[in-house]
Amino acid sequence: MIRVNGAVQPWHGGTVADLVAGLGLSSRGIAVALDGDVVARSLWATTEVIEGAVVEVVTAAAGG
Numbered sequence: 001m002i003r004v005n006g007a008v009q010p011w012h013g014g015t016v017a018d019l020v021a022g023l024g025l026s027s028r029g030i031a032v033a034l035d036g037d038v039v040a041r042s043l044w045a046t047t048e049v050i051e052g053a054v055v056e057v058v059t060a061a062a063g064g
Helices: 016-022
Strands: 002-004 007-009 030-034 037-039 054-059
Touching: 016 030, 016 054
Parallel strands: 002 054
Antiparallel strands: 002 007, 030 037, 030 054
């Protein structure tokens, strides 16, 4: 299990890129923090999300 934006979800292993794709999100306009540290987009494909991880996915919003 992992926690994504406060919700517990089953997780069978993979990378940040796998997680984003599994959530059905576009990689554009979002930022991902893994256990409190922002993960650079260039590292998504190689950064493993391990069991028990806390993930925050933030979507950019335009406006003012």
